[in-house]
Amino acid sequence: MSLQKDASRGITQSWGSCMPPGFAEFVKCYIVLDRPRQLLVCYEQSKNQSPFQGYSGAQPNWPIITQFQTDSISLVEEARKSKHRYCFAVHSLAKVTYFCAESWRDMEDWILCIKDSCRISVDRSHLNPNRVSIVGSYVTEIVGGQVIQTPITAEFNETVVNGNRRSNAGRRTSGGKEAPDNRFDSVVTEKQVILRSGFAVKQGAKWKRRFFCLTDTDISYYKNEFATKALRRILLTDIMDVKVSDSELTSIRSNLVDLITTYRTFYLQFDSVEEMYLWIEDIRRNAGLSSSTYL
Numbered sequence: 001m002s003l004q005k006d007a008s009r010g011i012t013q014s015w016g017s018c019m020p021p022g023f024a025e026f027v028k029c030y031i032v033l034d035r036p037r038q039l040l041v042c043y044e045q046s047k048n049q050s051p052f053q054g055y056s057g058a059q060p061n062w063p064i065i066t067q068f069q070t071d072s073i074s075l076v077e078e079a080r081k082s083k084h085r086y087c088f089a090v091h092s093l094a095k096v097t098y099f100c101a102e103s104w105r106d107m108e109d110w111i112l113c114i115k116d117s118c119r120i121s122v123d124r125s126h127l128n129p130n131r132v133s134i135v136g137s138y139v140t141e142i143v144g145g146q147v148i149q150t151p152i153t154a155e156f157n158e159t160v161v162n163g164n165r166r167s168n169a170g171r172r173t174s175g176g177k178e179a180p181d182n183r184f185d186s187v188v189t190e191k192q193v194i195l196r197s198g199f200a201v202k203q204g205a206k207w208k209r210r211f212f213c214l215t216d217t218d219i220s221y222y223k224n225e226f227a228t229k230a231l232r233r234i235l236l237t238d239i240m241d242v243k244v245s246d247s248e249l250t251s252i253r254s255n256l257v258d259l260i261t262t263y264r265t266f267y268l269q270f271d272s273v274e275e276m277y278l279w280i281e282d283i284r285r286n287a288g289l290s291s292s293t294y295l
Helices: 104-117 273-287
Strands: 004-006 011-019 027-034 039-043 064-069 073-078 087-092 095-100 133-135 138-143 146-151 158-161 164-167 196-203 207-214 218-222 232-235 239-244 256-261 265-269
Touching: 011 104, 027 104, 073 104, 087 104, 196 273, 207 273, 239 273, 256 273
Parallel strands: none
Antiparallel strands: 004 011, 011 027, 011 095, 027 039, 039 064, 073 087, 087 095, 133 138, 138 146, 158 164, 196 207, 196 265, 207 218, 218 232, 239 256, 256 265
8 A cells, every 4th residue: 555645634555564672683663653742653463463554643563673752863865875665764863764665755754754743832822913933134023913024133233021121142240241141031022033944953951953043142942943042042152163063963964964062062954954054054154153163
């Protein structure tokens, strides 16, 4: 059976084979990507069970070979060095599971579907219709149902919180040096210069996909692109270097960047090589770092 997609229920499924970590060979399985449950599951048909007629959202009474949460997936790619046909690799929590599809088309579809499922899905019912987004060198606002674009000016270097302006500058220690903001209380405001924004996978207790915003004073990251409270704010004055990573993590993660600050190193994985270099260049430029030594 070729790959089947049910967009209304968010389910993708097909026969194939998989080789999880610790397995010596591929095992015939039924692969299911359940987006509502954020699960990628491989079922093994039991000899005592009737043939599987398709996954409808209810867990079938089949043995599970392997399964993992899609938000733990950091990389999906064609396994070009594999001797098996239509083989692709899924990287999750520093482990790699190999899959074999039944055709080249199915392999490409699986890679695209899994990559798409790794993106954070957000309940849009709670969005603020007056939320500002930044496009190019303009601040875009929705006023009375009309889209208004205003050129960025120095005024937007301040933020507005509960009607009061406050500077984007960081907290200062008694010695006058800006200290890392570990209070996790940064707020996305209605007028703020955002020089670049987008998703990256960040290393923490687990690798998680976060939404990053670069301003002229800091880098903030959020749970998703609609969150109004930052999980952390990294001052540009605390950044010592940002470069293409040469750590051991690059063996399992592509497009990896080392963001080195005065108090720790952040590891960020971007979706493409092009995006990785754009982020590096913009961070270095705004942090006042040389643009010739990051490779």
